[in-house]
Amino acid sequence: MRHPFPDQKPGTSGLRKKVPVFQEPGYTEAFIQSIFDSLEGIEGKTLVIGGDGRFYNREVIQTAIRMAAANGFGRVLVGQGGILSTPAASHLIRKNKAFGGLILSASHNPGGPTEDFGIKYNISNGGPAPEKITEAMYARTQTIDRYLIADFDDVDLDQTGVFEAGGMAIEVVDPVTDYAELMETLFDFDAIRALVSGGFMVAFDAMHAVTGPYAREILVRRLGVDPALVFNATPLEDFGGHHPDPNLVHARMLYDLMMGPDAPDFGAASDGDGDRNLIIGRNIFVTPSDSLAMLAANAHLAPGYKGGLKGIARSMPTSGAADRVAAKLGVEMHETPTGWKFFGNLLDAGRCTICGEESAGTGSDHVREKDGLWAVLLWLNILAVRRQSALEIVRDHWAEYGRTYYSRHDYEAIETENANRLMAALEDSFGSLAGRQVGSLTVEKADSFSYHDPVDGSVSRNQGLRIFFEGGARLVFRLSGTGTSGATLRVYMERHEPDVSRHDQETQTALAPVIEAAETLAGIRKHTGRDAPTVIT
Structure with a gap:
């Protein structure tokens, strides 16, 4: 490479730029090499690679695999088709005791040839790299003068199995199976199936983003949700020309459906990489701040949380609704800056179980990322046990907590x-x-x-x-x-x-x-x- 690139300073969610910037000769390679140069002890270790399926995802995965081999990794796990939701990637890192992972996503930002792309590095706990690592990565981008890349044919990302190239094992895995099995350990799938089979209608908008395959496997195949109510379930490189952000503007179709005369009982959506969520009951939009509080108050109804919560955490701008739940439960309440990485220490130390932020992210200690489908499944578990509508649950919560x-x-x-x-x-x-x-x-x-x-x-x-x-x-x-x-x-x-x-x-x-x-x-x-x-x- 001829020179460093001055604009490769990663934010909380890694490096995000327009696709043509990442397509500049050496640009992507320089950033990935700067990540690898900032890590110690990668020789022979496992690296997870996956993305949200947006434009340029497959090309960068092939580059990252070759560079991982040249830099000494012993094994790469990559999602079939290059697909891996951010929470599923976090789970794969944790389950396989991987050294870390590269997540190729620009989250809820638009995708396409002139739209956004991103590369984020997650550490061994499955969570976003802390500032000391991202600062080291940026410092390296300012002085880097070479990158290491192996020379071998493209890996067939559409075929699961174990391959060998460049002295490294490459395992293409089903992106959904491990994550779906984790969800079955947390939630009462039998109760949700009984709810759905009794006529409870669930609508889900995958926004032509990464959660389409997850929704088909978990909601439709395992829980019996009507496939006709799972919308936009095929991941597209440009998200169908839409903005994959689960809010009332970009998920307007779902909102209108849920507010209409023939609304399903429950509606939800997720974003580009699967870590955000939108929750709408029939005739009731649940704000993310309220959703965090209501999930925390009712989490004990799901098998994975029946022992109670160790604590709750929220970002500072998120409303204080969850604080009142923590006070009643007698558990710790933590107020952190904006950015999921701040929850990592609390989760690792066992200081909180459920956490969330006002920008549509909620999650728990099952992974180290926010998790859109997790929130949807916990809501369904609560609805299945309480046998009330979402509107009734919301009103009961307000009556109890204000x-x-x-x-x-x-x-x-x-x-x-x-x-x-x-x-x-x-x-x-x-x-x-x-x-x-x-x-x-x-x-x-x-x-x-x-x-x-x-x-x-x-x-x-x-x-x-x-x-x-x-x-x-x-x-x-x-x-x-x-x-x-x-x-x-x-x-x-x-x-x-x-x-x-x-x-x-x-x-x-x-x-x-x-x-x-x-x-x-x-x-x-x-x-x-x-x-x-x-x-x-």
């Missing part, structure tokens, strides 16, 4: 300088905020969130600005992403409502005092010139 109204307002592509100025001015005001009256709310306290990891003692500072109000309402401000398109300001708003008679308000109406306080305290309009958010979720 309802936490919650929303996120995104202001996209703001001038970076203006976004930074807003955050700095807001933080500068914190010293005088306590006791201030803002409309009908009174500020209790404000801070810049810092996380002290209770396992390794590390500290992560400046993870978002928090404003707490008397009575339990909260505002959070975070900047997400900078670059040529500027920055995205995310404003998270929540308000707890214990009065059951007030649980049927429209969310934005219920949050109106908090929304007003956000503008008053942060001066969003003044600093950004925006009269309204770009996206409301």
Whole structure:
């Protein structure tokens, strides 16, 4: 190779770029070699490789296999057809005691010849590489001047079996079987089958992404779900031209179905690489924050969690609904920065069992990634045992714990300088905020969130600005992403409502005092010139 590439700094979810960038001569090879050069003791070890089936997936897998052989790995496990969901990859790493894994995905981002591609490295616990490793990888990308690659024919990814090439064993495995068997150890498949056979209708939208084969095997073949209600189940390189993000915008077809007159009983969707989820009951959308709380409160109904929870963890911007469950259960509650890697230490140390974040990710200690199908199956297990509708379960939960109204307002592509100025001015005001009256709310306290990891003692500072109000309402401000398109300001708003008679308000109406306080305290309009958010979720 002629030179290093200056733009290979991985984020929490690895390196994500447009496909044409990864297609530049030597670009993909330089990044993979930088990963391998940052690891010690790989000689003879096992590496897991798989992806979400997006455009350029197969080509990069062939490159990664050849490079793994040249760098001394003894065995590679690769998903048939190049397919492997992110949680399934995490499970394969753990089950086979692999050294680590390469996950080729850009998650919920669009796919295609000019769209997104990504490469992420996961460590031996099955979770995303921690910052010390990603920092070492980036440092190596800045000085790398060569890569190692073996010369042998392409591996037939469509044929399972064990092959040998370049002095390395290459095992092409069914991407679904091991994961499906793990799910059967966690959930009562007999109870779910009985529910479905009794006429309970389940709809699932795989969004032409990685979970299609998983849904066919688990939901249809093992649990008896009507295959006509499993939509978009064939993985496509461009996700059918759609955005594989399970939210109310991109999964609108499912939402409309579930809100219609002939709605199935339960609906769900997953994203590009299978780690996010959308939960919709008949006539009820369950927010990710609420879903985390309800899964935690009912997890004991599933065989894998009948012994109870060791603790619950949530990302800081996620609502406090799960905190009330943890308090009632008498278990630890952990509030971490955004990013699944922060849950890894807690899970490994046995400090929490279930964790989640407001951006549609929930999971447990069965793997070290968020897991979309896991959340769907736990919901089905709860529904099968309680024999209530999703709407009844949601209302019962609100009656017991109160309802936490919650929303996120995104202001996209703001001038970076203006976004930074807003955050700095807001933080500068914190010293005088306590006791201030803002409309009908009174500020209790404000801070810049810092996380002290209770396992390794590390500290992560400046993870978002928090404003707490008397009575339990909260505002959070975070900047997400900078670059040529500027920055995205995310404003998270929540308000707890214990009065059951007030649980049927429209969310934005219920949050109106908090929304007003956000503008008053942060001066969003003044600093950004925006009269309204770009996206409301």
